[in-house]
Amino acid sequence: MINALSHVNWLAVLVASAAHFILGGIWFAALVGDHYAAALGIADQPRQKPGPLFLAGPFVCGAITITTTATLLRALGITTYSDALALGALVGVGYLVPMTVTIAINPLFPRPFAYALLNAPFFVAGSLMSCAILVALS
Template identity: 40%
Template sequence: MFNVVSNIHWLSVLAAFVAYYLLGALWYLVLFPQPYKVSLGKAHETLQNQSALFVVGPGVCVLVSVLATALLFQALHIASYGDALGLAVVVGVGYLVANTTNIAINPNIPQPFLYSAITSSYHLVGITLTCLLLAALR
């Protein structure tokens, strides 16, 4: 599986990383800031998310997801947009949505299904963008 590393188109990885990462800023700071705060039980608070951890950490996680998807993309010989969308659904629903929902179901998140809906949909859109960019720039 790892013999495909040399086949990865690194410009597509960079483009996918930037798109997915910036989508996060758009998602949480512009589109859904209040519902996200509600999901965390902090509707009337200012979130303490200004440190480097909350900027760099998600970027590192997105980069790992994009790299893993690029490896799968090459190993599975994805060659069409249809196959790219299929991979996005499998990875998005099978791993990202399932894992996000599992994380949300704990006593520290008062609105787990709202949190899951917001965060899972972000990851599903992000991985779909990733797969489409990997297909477009291969």
Template identity: 45%
Template sequence: MFVNALTAVHWLSVLLAFVAYFLLGALWYLLLFPKLYRVSLGKENEPDTGQNQQPIFIVGPAVCALIITITCAVLLRALHIAAYGPALGFALVVGLGYLFTNTVNIAINPNIPRPFLYGFITGSYHLVGMVLVNLILVAVQ
């Protein structure tokens, strides 16, 4: 079932959805929530050293966004979701049930001084990203 779904994926829609998800991350962390994100990490009083410009902090999230996007495309095909309403429902289930919740769970550790703030910022990014990705995947079939 999933092999057939993988071969039926519309790869242009995957590319467009991935680019949108990746650009949303740049918008989210560089323009909308940079100060709150630094606060969530306990770095609000530290100078910005440009460390987040290192390749791992750009390539790593890009690879993850691509894998998430491909996974959504495969699941949409396997579940025969081809309309906006069901795609939105799927995005909310995956976004809240897996990505948002898992982000908060990962943040609850001694290295994140404000885990719930971090979880809210990053989890919300993934939730909005899932809605964006899945609506694009359905729109460009």
């Protein structure tokens, strides 16, 4: 596995991370913004200007996830889009969606399943997109 990590295409990881970050901006600002605020129980509060952590945090976390996925792609010898998309679906549905639901069922979330339903498709789409980019640039 360490050998696979040393053969990761870091440019591909950077491009996939940037694309994932942009997808997140579009997803949460333009597509589900009002519903997301309602799921968090803050729809009645004025929108806050995002700070540096709000912007850097998702990018860094996405880059870590994508680096892990790139390592798995290398370790498994995946070079085709079909296999990459299968891995993207496996990671998205098998890891990211359950993680999202686990976070959402925290008692501090007023609408946990609405939160999960808004986030889960983003993580699956981001995983699929990232795997396609990683294979395309490798």
